[in-house]
Structure formats: structure tokens, C-alpha cells
Amino acid sequence: MSQLVRIRDTVQERRLKAERLIGPGALREAQALRFRVFGGELKAKLKSAEHELDEDDYDAHCEHIGVRDLNSGQLVATTRLLDHCAALNIGHFYSEEEFSLHGLAHLQGSVLEIGRTCVDPAYRNGGTIAVLWGELAEVLNQGDYHYLMGCASIPMQDGGVQAQAIMQRLRERYLSNVHLRAVPKKPLPALDIPANVITEMPPLLKAYMRLGAKICGEPCWDEDFQVADVFILLKRDELCPRYARHFKAAV
Secondary structure, three states, X not given: OOOEEEEEOOOOEEEEEEEEOOOHHHHHHHHHHHHHHHHHHOOOOOOOHHHOOOOOOXXXXXXXXXXXXXXXXXXXXXXXXXXXXXXXXXOOOHHHHOEEEEXXXXXXXXXXXXXXXXXXXXXXXHHHHHHHHHHHHHHHHHHOOOEEEEEEEEEOOOOOHHHHHHHHHHHHHXXXXXXXXXXXXXXXXXXXXXXXXXXXXXXXXXHHHHHOOEEXXXXXXXXXXXXXXXXXXXXXXXXXXXXXXXXXXXX
């Protein structure tokens, strides 16, 4: 059951609530938010740009969840979830468009893929992500999913410097091929950077790592979105205890 969360900022007390986005109207809200973030901010090449929506063939097969600001009624965060049964009907997971996933068929337990996660720029804080994570926990719990997987993006507008610097850190601490090995179908262009380059990890990628997720290989270059996609895998019973409270319903 979604809970109302109150977050006080410098302007007002925000009342945020997670919800399942059911029906065509709610889905269009999510697609419009995705368009503003991906098409507006990231300048991604979206197939449905003329409608000011980010929509594709996967949407109809996914469950969509979001976070709404009850003061304004605005949808301020969203993500979509594709489970193994729906992926079987489609023929593959979305991530398999970018990666060859060696070991996927041998994972012990059911799998849920997360994707197209975005947050309105004015709401990019830990509170909003925590509300979204709480609803994701409900989905994990109800479906008894053992694994959460998907892609976290690093902007490539700087030519790949940030992506390469972040990958240097990720390889040292978070790389694991124990359960699955992800091989990018389009690796990043080669780029030599100094080992001491310091760059900030994107909030969503940082949140996954804090939860206990691992990266399963090198990133894939998504030219349409101008990002480096890092494949992540989170085993539910390996959640980091410090941050597992966001998933307390699912543990």
C-alpha cells in the first residue's frame, strides 16, 4: 500500500505519493515526463517526438509506477517494469537490445527489469527516489521477484570523459560476473583519460550501487540517447542492510 510522504523544502512542504500508473491517461503522463527529461534535457532522438511523448512498443507490456506531487497533481517521477513472463512474450528483455546477457537463462528465480526511470529536475533528491523505491518494493514483494536488473545511464555529451572516469571507479568496487555477464553490443569509443579525473556519479546509478547492485560488464553506447548505459543486477537477498529499508516490504 503506497504511503504519503511529506518532504519540506525551501518553498513549501511537498506531499509525494507513489502510485501504479494504470490506464492510457496515466501512461501518457509518464510518457510526457519521459519526453521532457530524455528529449528535452538529454536531447535524445525519440521516435515519437512529434507527439511530445516518449513511447515505444515495450510500454504496452510493462507495469508503470510513478510519484505524484499531491499539491500540484503533477507526476514528478516514473519508471517502468518488465517481468520475465512479459519478456518471454516479446521475445527478449529491453536490455538485450544493447547487451548480450550471458547467464540470464540460468538465474535462479524470477526476474524484473526496470527501465526508463526519470525524475523531474525540480524533484531530484533522495526523498523522491525513496518514494519511488518504496513502490518498487511493493511490486517486488507481490511478484516474489528474486532479481532486479536494468540499465543506468551516464551522459556522453562531454565525449565520454565522465563515463570513462565513472567506469574506473565502478570496475574497482562493483564489477561482478558471478550471476550474469553483460557484453555491450556497441562498446564505448576508446578514450584515454588520466587516472585521477574526478567526476560525480549520476544519482540513479549511485542509488543502485548503495542498494547493493553490481555492474555486470562494460557499458553500451546508446547513440540515440547520447548516454553510456551500464547494466546493473541486484539480487534481492543481497540488498545493502543500510539502504534496505526502502525495500523493507520486499525483503
